[in-house]
Each structure stands twice: as C-alpha cells, then as structure tokens.
Amino acid sequence: MSDRTTIALDAMGGDRAPDMVVAGCELARVRYPDVTFVLVGDESRLRPLVSGRRRLDANVELLHAEQVVSNDDKPSVALRNRRQSSMRMALDLVREGKAAGAVSAGNTGALMAMAKLVLRTIPGVDRPAIASIFPTERGETVMLDLGANVQCAAENLVQFAVLGEVFARVVLGLQKPTVGLLNIGAEELKGNDAVREAASVLREVSLPLRFKGFVEGNDIGAGTVDVVVTDGFTGNVALKTAEGTARLCTTFIRQAFRSSLLASLGYLLARGALRRMRDRVDPRRYNGAIFLGLEGIAVKSHGGTDALGFANAIGVAVDMARHGFIDRIRQELNDLGLATEAARRAAVG
C-alpha cells in the first residue's frame, strides 16, 4: 500500500484518558508503523504526553478540540452541544475522508448517536449495530447487536446477519463464515416473531451466506457458528452474562488455589500455563465494539480499558480499513437487496 492509513483517535474518551489513549497509540504504532494517528483533544494536555514519547513523532498528528463528551452527557445533548468535542471531531475526520476510521473509549450512547449522524448508514441498512468478537472453544465468533437496538424487526436481524458475515470474512479472514440466529430451545413456539421471520428470510433468500438456523446461548462459547445474530437487548445481556460468568470462574479458581498449601504450590508450578490461559480470554484482547452499517469505520473501546486494550481497539479499526470493509459491505447489501427483490418477485409471480 502506498497510501498511509490514517486513524482518528478520540484522545479524551475513557476513564484514564488522555494518558491511556496516547500510551495505546504508542503500542499500536509498533504493530502498525505505517499508520498515521490523529490524536483529537485538548492540545495543551496532549502535547506534553506526545513529546515525552519521541518515537511517536513521525506517526502522530494533533488536532485540538475545545470540548469533551462526558459519560453523563445524554446522546441528544451530545449531538446538540458537543460539536467541538474530541469525539465529534474524530468522526468528522472520517466523514471528510481525512481518516479511514475513528476509535473512542468515551460515552457509548453519544458515540453511536454521533456516528449515525456524522457517518450516516449505508443504503440498505435501517439501523447500525454494535458487534464484538468473542473467544470460543473453536476460535472466535462475532456477535451482534450488542446494545444499539433494543427492539428489532426481522429485517434488522437479516441486515445484521449480512453485516456480521462480511465482518467475519473480511476482518477475521474466515473463508465461508456460518451464521446463526440466537433463540431459545422452547418447544413448539420457538422464539418471538422477529426471530422466526428473520430465519425464514435467511433460509429463502439466495445469498452466499451460510445460514445455520437457530443457535442457543451455550453455542456462543462453543463456537457453533462464526456469526451470532440477535437484537440489542438480548445481545447486551448475553455479552455481560458471559463477562460475569468468566469473572466468577476466575474468582473460584483463585479461591481454590489459595485454599491449601498444596494448592498454592500447585499454582506456582502451573502459573505460566494459567497465565497463557488467562491471556486467551483477556477482555483487553477482545476490546473494540465495532459499529457496523455506517458509511465509515467507528470502533468503541471499553471505557475502563488500559493502553493494551485501546491498542487492540485501534487494531480492529486498522484491519477494517485495510480490508476495504465499507466497500465490501456496500456490495453485499446491494446483493441482499437484489436477492430479496428477486425472492419477492418469485413469490408474487
């Protein structure tokens, strides 16, 4: 690639910003030496942080922003009154084509609202979704929506399936990703209307998408499919339940190792292996909630993350940019529209 990729960073978003963002940027620079990072935020605070890290010089530009979006700002307020904020200006850079993507660890609701307004949704997408990558027994799975849309109609779920499938193919590099709709195992009346309708559309429409039907909550961790599609309410609960359960397991293991002298000794011996295990499920490795369905790349880092986590969120944005994710999505959605239209004509005629 001759052109350098540019990524805009909301330097003021996140519990430990701006220090954490600058440190994360420094980590990302090592992995992506040919990417330019635009740090958007309070220049008087950013300048000393950047000049203290000499190797950042060649890769970093600063863009001063007067305002900051706080975690308490309601999305509607942020839209109206935070036009000069670091978050908004980072997204503006993406819209203007000056950056390929934006990363922020700030207020999720505000970021989603601003991203929708500034970047706009891709034709064929009614509502963008939030996606994330989960570790599984078989590798990695993408799940969406994780909270952008509390209630979803069947067509939203169908669109999410396409968005997630392209993400798994383009960004995770899977050849022919499989897609499942999250449902429950109740007899007779499986799931709600939206889920059943979406399933019948995905079964009938001819798309290069490998739809595997319904999956259940335990299939997320099992890695039964590469893409799990659900509404934002269910997805958010599933995401946080998985996080909580993983934390519970860690607590129980820690208590087990501390419960006797022999167990403590065992821990000392197994320590290295256990650390590698923990790294596999390290939430920082899977940091980066991706806003899918927009005319630009926007990644939300966890607000409480550290430099390593933020660097991983940056990595997601870089990967999406380099693989031309938005163009691929546009193409697939166009195909979905044509396929749906063809199916409708076939049903009528």
Add this chain to the structure above:
Amino acid sequence: MSDRTTIALDAMGGDRAPDMVVAGCELARVRYPDVTFVLVGDESRLRPLVSGRRRLDANVELLHAEQVVSNDDKPSVALRNRRQSSMRMALDLVREGKAAGAVSAGNTGALMAMAKLVLRTIPGVDRPAIASIFPTERGETVMLDLGANVQCAAENLVQFAVLGEVFARVVLGLQKPTVGLLNIGAEELKGNDAVREAASVLREVSLPLRFKGFVEGNDIGAGTVDVVVTDGFTGNVALKTAEGTARLCTTFIRQAFRSSLLASLGYLLARGALRRMRDRVDPRRYNGAIFLGLEGIAVKSHGGTDALGFANAIGVAVDMARHGFIDRIRQELNDLGLATEAARRAAVG
C-alpha cells in the same frame, strides 16, 4: 412433622430413565428418610429396579402408567394424547392432594403445559414462570423466567418479582432478599417498555420486597441481588450463555494444565482444591428448574442429568413442600393485589 411428605416422580422422563430416576430416588431417600416417593411409570420396568434396592422398600410406592411423553411430543399433543403418561399421572397426584410435589426430567414444554392445565395458576398470577438457582460470587441467586414466557408484559414481570422473592425467602432461607430487573446499560432509553413499566410499579407499590432497580447480565454472576427478574427469552439466553461460558473456562483451564509438564505437576498438587471448586459450580448441584405460580409444586430436572442431579431436583421439591411454599405465595400475591389496588386508588383520588 407427623405427616409424611409425599413426592411424585415421573420415572420415565429423562435421557437415562427409568434407571437414573430410581437411583436418584435412592440418593434422595438418604437425605430425606421420612419422605415417601411415588414412582410413576412402567411397572414392569420399575419393579425389578426397585426390588434390587432393598432400602427403598419402605419409602417407595409404584404407580403404573401406560404411556410415556417423549421428547418429540409437542405440548399440545402431550396434553391431548398422553393422559395416561407417567408425567401426567405424577401431576394428577399433586392436584388430588396425594403428593405435595412432582419432579420430572422429561420434555419441558409438555411438562409446563400439563402443569398449567392440571395444577392451574394461583389467583393473581397470569402466567407461571420457570426459575432456577445460580451460583454467584456472594452465594446463590434465583433467576426467572427462564423460558416459559417468550414475551412478557410489565405485570408479568412484577408477578415474577413476587414469586422469586418468596422463593428466595422461603426456600433459600434469605431474610430480606433483594430483587433486580434485568436490563441493559444503554444510555437514555434503558430497556424496553415492559421492563421500565415493571420497574416503576415495583418502585411505587408498597410491598415488603426490596427492589434494587435494574441490574445487568454481569450482576447475575456477581450476585448483586438475590432475585433476578426477566422475560423468558432473555432469561433462557442468559442461562445458556452462562452455562456455555463456564464450560469454555473449564476447557481453557484443562488445556492450560495439559500444556506443560510443570503445569501437569501443578495440577496434581492442586487437584483436590480444583475438584472442590468444580463442585461449587457443578450443574447437578443446581439442577431443578422450578415452575412458580402454580397451585402445586412441579420441578423440572435437566433431561441429561444423572442420579445425583435428579436427587437434587427432588430436594428442591421437598424443601418447597416442607416450607409451605404454595401457601406463602398465595398470601404474598394477595398482598400484591391489595397493594396494587391501594396504589391505583391513591393515584386516582
């Protein structure tokens, strides 16, 4: 107690029935020597199983049932055509007052449909719910609904709150259980209409119920509240996601211990402690999905469970029976009705 408690067991339900049921009954007999168990099922198969276990004689009665509900039977079919089944006859014993509760490891949908028809719902309950106990960082939490009601209105959630609170108080023995409504952390528009409306009712109605507002998926494992209330779709996904995540953690730990000689040695030393840890989250310990809101006790054991798991499901039914759970529920629902009525009058006048 002078009167013996009698529990009806669907001896033909479950993957490994009837052997597993009889073996589970034998385990339960040790813990509850003064309980009588009625094994309902194919007498020609049950008789040899029971006579092979001499100590069971004094505690067990057999009741022959011609039919068996299979896992493929739709609930509607089971209702119409399985009136002579072991499942149905076990529930009939409860309705007739000949047993205090019924336990089955058979078809969940059929059991729920039959239990609703045979036992009927308690006045004040529109729809019964499925509840279960979860291990948490702070002890145990009850969650409901886990799949009986895919879509729930606010009043259903309010009733679930009362049902779950009484269960936590009476069966888990908690003094003043706290209750939370499962929701997502999205800004501005928290959750759907039903969840928000239920929260406002629970906040306003004067009940001896400690309502703590909204909780999120991670609060289940953290044990933030004693009772987590949600609709059956979300609850079922959360339950299975938690199960899947726990399994994933176990797989990763096992792989870690096998990854090097040192780690294997460490495992040998810590083995006992790790086994105790595993016992704490053993799904068999938490076996028994409780149908709440019915005029009788019905407990669903996991279909794939073994004798130990089935014995624990029996234990839940015995505990509920001995604590007079149904009467307590009736009283609380009556209070809820009066409190709701009082709140309505106050709002109007």
